[in-house]
Amino acid sequence: MRVAVLGAGLAGTCTALELAERGVSVDLYDENAIPVSRAGRNNEGKVHLGLVYANDRSLRTARSMILGALHFTAALGRWIDVDRLEDAISDPYDYAIHPRTMVPADDLAGYYRSCRELFADAVAATRLSYLGRDATLRVERTRAASFPETFRTSECALDPRRLADALGAAVLANARIAFVGETRVVDATERADGTIDVGFRAGDARDCARYDHVVNALWGGRLEIDAKLGLVPERPWIYRYKTAGWITGPVPRGRVPSMTIALGPFGDVVNYGDGGVYFSWYPTGLVGRSAELRAPDWDRDLPPRRVADAVRRSFACLADLCPALAALAPAPSAIEPIGGTIFAWGETDIDEPGSHLHTRYEVGVHSAGRYHSLNPGKYTLAPYLALEAADRVQAQRRRATA
Numbered sequence: 001m002r003v004a005v006l007g008a009g010l011a012g013t014c015t016a017l018e019l020a021e022r023g024v025s026v027d028l029y030d031e032n033a034i035p036v037s038r039a040g041r042n043n044e045g046k047v048h049l050g051l052v053y054a055n056d057r058s059l060r061t062a063r064s065m066i067l068g069a070l071h072f073t074a075a076l077g078r079w080i081d082v083d084r085l086e087d088a089i090s091d092p093y094d095y096a097i098h099p100r101t102m103v104p105a106d107d108l109a110g111y112y113r114s115c116r117e118l119f120a121d122a123v124a125a126t127r128l129s130y131l132g133r134d135a136t137l138r139v140e141r142t143r144a145a146s147f148p149e150t151f152r153t154s155e156c157a158l159d160p161r162r163l164a165d166a167l168g169a170a171v172l173a174n175a176r177i178a179f180v181g182e183t184r185v186v187d188a189t190e191r192a193d194g195t196i197d198v199g200f201r202a203g204d205a206r207d208c209a210r211y212d213h214v215v216n217a218l219w220g221g222r223l224e225i226d227a228k229l230g231l232v233p234e235r236p237w238i239y240r241y242k243t244a245g246w247i248t249g250p251v252p253r254g255r256v257p258s259m260t261i262a263l264g265p266f267g268d269v270v271n272y273g274d275g276g277v278y279f280s281w282y283p284t285g286l287v288g289r290s291a292e293l294r295a296p297d298w299d300r301d302l303p304p305r306r307v308a309d310a311v312r313r314s315f316a317c318l319a320d321l322c323p324a325l326a327a328l329a330p331a332p333s334a335i336e337p338i339g340g341t342i343f344a345w346g347e348t349d350i351d352e353p354g355s356h357l358h359t360r361y362e363v364g365v366h367s368a369g370r371y372h373s374l375n376p377g378k379y380t381l382a383p384y385l386a387l388e389a390a391d392r393v394q395a396q397r398r399r400a401t402a
């Protein structure tokens with residue numbers, strides 16, 4: 001049986017590794033030269049417990065984040081040595097409530113209580129712990145100097161760059177995975193017998209290969225290839241390009257608090273200790289929006305100076321709110337600008353309380369025959385949903401050989 005996984009981001013590498021773990025040989029395609037080089041690498045790394053999704057009163061987003069978060073390191077442990085990532089876990093987040101919060105602090109306190117209950121139920125059902133550590137979700141209301149209303153939480157991030165390096169090495173070392181880099185997927189066609197032809201381009205050469213199953217994990221390029229098989233969503237979507245800065249480490253733990261400024265289009269600071277400090281400020285950091293079928297190639301086409309300017313302005317806005325961040329006073333050369341594409345269902349941006357972007361539960365695998373389109377939705381959910389993608393392939397494989 002031949003299986004192709006399209007896209008070697010976090011979702012694609014995890015899927016390929018899981019299929020290999022189950023004895024399946026995989027061709028893993030990516031237009032970049034190395035695995036996990038885009039959004040899966042260039043993100044904040046927060047393993048969400050639902051706390052930023054207070055505008056989704058149905059709690060469905062919180063529920064799915066908690067499930068993904070509890071499975072996060074348990075799933076990764078199937079493919080890499082997660083104990084070696086222990087020091088890549090950030091200081092826990094404070095939720096600092098901005099004066100213009102979309103949800104008042106008292107209402108947030110009620111919402112966080114619901115998250116704690118969901119978390120407790122999910123721990124009981126799965127018998128898993130959060131990042132291999134916490135079996136309870138801590139959320140304590142407190143007062144901090146610069147933010148009169150703050151919630152101290154046990155939510156953390158895991159350095160996505162360290163994770164990307166570990167997964168990339170695992171993929172390249174795996175004898176069952178053929179990494180087909182610098183190869184752009186341009187087409188997919190279902191044949192009468194259910195097999196799928198994948199068309200691709202490497203340099204000037206175009207070619208095609210036939211597979212028994214295909215998993216599309218292309219993220220910014222996913223809908224374009226789905227559309228080749230006639231799978232076009234009937235609801236609106238938005239691609240956004242979000243920039244952020246990484247102050248190269250080391251920064252002593254505790255010197256700068258990890259925090260999310262809640263709740264609305266604000267920002268985050270994450271202290272990774274020796275791994276440095278990540279920061280993002282949404283109003284200045286968001287530099288691209290598109291509702292095209294394929295996300296623009298912002299990684300390649302945005303002028304580096306535009307990205308660096310956005311990141312410099314983001315630092316200035318956050319430094320006004322976080323004196324400890326300002327006190328780091330990093331030289332411009334110590335700030336690495338990063339950016340990545342975010343896909344979400346919805347039409348309006350997060351400054352609208354009713355925006356669909358405040359939900360992230362309509363994610364996962366959509367299968368049509370032996371073609372499986374994987375929308376991981378978040379870094380938090382990718383390892384867990386990769387298991388689901390592998391289950392889909394394996395279930396059909398079992399059916400075919402029964």
Ligand SMILES: Cc1cc2nc3c(=O)[nH]c(=O)nc-3n(C[C@H](O)[C@H](O)[C@H](O)COP(=O)(O)OP(=O)(O)OC[C@H]3O[C@@H](n4cnc5c(N)ncnc54)[C@H](O)[C@@H]3O)c2cc1C
Nearest residue numbers: 007009010011031039040043044046185221340378379380
């Ligand atoms: C700045 C930022 C901060 C974020 N913070 C968080 C966070 O704290 N927590 C969280 O849970 N989520 C966060 N996210 C979201 C998270 O990063 C994404 O949901 C997730 O990484 C996307 O899945 P992926 O890793 O598979 O995507 P990608 O890494 O983008 O993988 C897709 C791959 O497909 C390849 N590709 C695309 N089209 C083609 C084609 N036609 N042919 C060949 N290859 C192609 C790309 O090169 C890429 O390698 C953040 C995102 C950004 C940008």
